[in-house]
Amino acid sequence: MPSQGVRLIEYKEILRYEEIIRIARVAAGLGLKKIRLTGGEPLRRRDITFLVKGLSGINGIDELTLTTNGVLLQKYAFPLKEAGLTRVNISLDSLNPFRYREITRGGDIKVVLDGIREAERAGLEPISINMVPVRGFNDDEIEAFALLTLEKPYRIRFIEFMPLGARDFWSPERYVSQDEIRKRIESLGKLEPAHINTGGPARYWRFPGARGVIGFISALSNHFCNECNRLRITSDGRIRPCLFSETEIDLKPVLRCGGDDRELERLLILATECKPEGHNYSSSKPPSGEIKSCRPMSGIGG
Numbered sequence: 617m618p619s620q621g622v623r624l625i626e627y628k629e630i631l632r633y634e635e636i637i638r639i640a641r642v643a644a645g646l647g648l649k650k651i652r653l654t655g656g657e658p659l660r661r662r663d664i665t666f667l668v669k670g671l672s673g674i675n676g677i678d679e680l681t682l683t684t685n686g687v688l689l690q691k692y693a694f695p696l697k698e699a700g701l702t703r704v705n706i707s708l709d710s711l712n713p714f715r716y717r718e719i720t721r722g723g724d725i726k727v728v729l730d731g732i733r734e735a736e737r738a739g740l741e742p743i744s745i746n747m748v749p750v751r752g753f754n755d756d757e758i759e760a761f762a763l764l765t766l767e768k769p770y771r772i773r774f775i776e777f778m779p780l781g782a783r784d785f786w787s788p789e790r791y792v793s794q795d796e797i798r799k800r801i802e803s804l805g806k807l808e809p810a811h812i813n814t815g816g817p818a819r820y821w822r823f824p825g826a827r828g829v830i831g832f833i834s835a836l837s838n839h840f841c842n843e844c845n846r847l848r849i850t851s852d853g854r855i856r857p858c859l860f861s862e863t864e865i866d867l868k869p870v871l872r873c874g875g876d877d878r879e880l881e882r883l884l885i886l887a888t889e890c891k892p893e894g895h896n897y898s899s900s901k902p903p904s905g906e907i908k909s910c911r912p913m914s915g916i917g918g
Contacts, residue, residue, distance in 0.1 A: 625851060636667060644674050644675065664692070666699075668696055672699060686708065703740050703744070709747055745761070755792050817833050841892070856916060
């Protein structure tokens with residue numbers, strides 16, 4: 617999150633829970649099977665368990681997950697599980713208490729680690745921990761994150777640093793490729809394929825005998841555009857077919873001006889048809905600066 621803060625959306629512009637549930641119900645009728653709640657920080661929204669319960673009760677939804685920074689996870693882990701949440705992803709870029717405090721501007725990593733343990737006790741598993749290595753910033757912790765899988769049944773996922781919405785923090789020199797991340801991990805021991813098919817972008821490996829697995833998400837060096845089947849709906853009700861595209865389809869006129877479910881179906885189908893074949897960025901030709909976007913990553917959703 618930028619140190620100067622972000623532009624807040626007026627409350628009336630944000631989708632109501634009932635509207636989110638309606639969109640998901642219509643999408644499930646078209647074949648949607650997985651939903652992830654993300655942000656921003658979804659656990660900051662009041663009565664989040666109401667939304668989780670409403671989404672988990674939709675016929676056809678097989679998996680309902682939530683991505684969180686983990687700060688409020690200790691409080692909400694059991695209520696979320698009871699409401700129907702399947703599992704959680706935790707965004708965590710450092711295990712060092714001092715660095716974590718710097719990154720979060722005063723946060724306490726103990727609160728997050730306690731929240732992860734509470735999620736384990738609640739049965740929100742498998743737990744995924746997402747780490748974005750940035751050269752000269754936190755890439756010296758790659759090995760420590762990977763070693764967590766020896767004792768814990770976590771999915772430790774290394775995500776290549778993307779320039780989208782990175783503001784003045786992005787530069788090609790800070791980028792660490794999947795190949796380099798994997799090479800550094802393999803200096804600790806050989807990796808073997810972990811035959812896990814989540815339908816997502818991560819490719820999983822493991823140390824022999826390890827309880828957990830290591831995933832690589834390579835948005836730049838080996839992008840997975842041809843396999844991407846995701847749509848993102850922003851908090852203000854716009855479908856975004858691709859992270860790297862400014863194309864958005866506004867659903868609020870249908871939701872708030874008497875449109876029926878058939879019109880919602882039409883717009884959802886249109887969004888899938890608008891998905892581009894791929895983006896033009898790669899590790900061999902990374903952008904020289906951030907990709908200009910009217911929305912920061914925190915406003916799109918991970």
